[in-house]
Amino acid sequence: MSIHILHLHSSFAMDGGEPRSVQLMNAFGDRARHTIVSALPDQLSARDAIEGEIKYEIALDPPPLVGKPSVKRYEAIARFMRRFDLVLTHGWGAIDGVMAARVFGKGLPPIVHHEDGLDGGETGKLSTMRNMYRRMALPAANALVVPSARLEQVAVRFWKQPAERIVHIPGGVSVARFAQAPDPTLLPMLAKRRKGEVFIACIAGLRPEEDLPLLVRAVGGMTSRFKLVILGEGPERQAILDQAEAMAVDDQIFLPGALPHPHRYLGLFDMLALSGKTVEAPVSVLQAMAAGLTIVAPRLGDIPAMVSEPNQRYLLPERTEVTMRDRLDPLAQYPDERRRVGEANRSRVAALFSAEAMVEAHARLYGQAMGRPGVLG
Secondary structure, X not given: OOEEEEEEEOOOOOOOOHHHHHHHHHHHHHHEXXXXXXOOOOOOHHHHHOOOOOOEEEOOOOOOOOOOOOHHHHHHHHHHHOOOOEEEEEOHHHHHHHHHHHHOOOOOOOEEEEOOOOOHHHOOOOOHHHHHHHHHHHHHOOEEEEOOHHHHHHHHHOOOOOHHHEEEOOOOEOXXXXXOOOOXXXXXXXXXXXXXXEEEEEEOOOOHHHOHHHHHHHHHOOOOOEEEEEEOOOOOHHHHHHHHHHOOOOOOEEOOOOOOOHHHOHHHOXXXXXXXXXXXXXXXXXXXXXXXXXXXXXXXXXXXXXXXXXXXXXXXXXXXXHHHHHHHHHHHHOHHHHHHHHHHHHHHHHHHOEHHHHHHHHHXXXXXXXXXXXXXX
């Protein structure tokens, strides 16, 4: 009989740690079935990337994951969790699943908590309240999974987690999948390329901490022709469009929403650009590297350790419009340089960030937590 896994997410939109969660669901195949709860019930775009044969459901009327601390709410969450073999919690918005286990732990399945990055509530400065809350809740977790060295340091220093509870598992992608020819019908705005024009991708949630208006201002200052496609969902959509109009580049910037299966379209682009105020180890960087793209992004989190040596010069020493523009523009003008850096990125991700290693590490951890080694492959 397959393992029944409960996934508690801050949001099940296609950004943050959700792509990795879906990647694992697909990899586990018929060895597991899944129930998904999103603290934001209307943010469910990641479900589109779950493969057709995977057994899953979106929970109907689950207990609320967010709200004021409440013994009654914790008890309801704990009662809900008892029917599963394993509980996987993701991000600050799901931390109350762990706190419920701290308060009502008797008879609960093992819990593995995942932190993939710090959201808008911790942009620029860690929240003392959240630090204290995590310190109280996380002893109930069998393990804390982080994708970056920086988050591992944060967990030790600020969340006071013992080293034996923390498991650092970098992201991973299948280079072979990204080597396949992209499907141009997925992004019709890229059907025609003007002479000297570059196509720039950005995969990010449309949230304040991603600071996408900065990216719009950066491309708006380029001398080269371009099209910028921002793939994601969120509340900042209108602010991005307003900035594009203010820069008179609204006909060159496109927001088609979140698209699943990036291996089917990233090969249409020449580079990936990110402008976030806080990043850890974005899976979009690994995906773009696997597609042979150059990465232009702030020198934050684990990004410097992820990209190839030739790509280092295109990371921003300061997160400003000018520094970003001054890296995008030369890349736009020299396609041979883009190809050289892109190939170095592809080689690096194949050597160090394989999907197989990432899946194996999670499957081993989850199996150990349940006391059933090998049950997930």
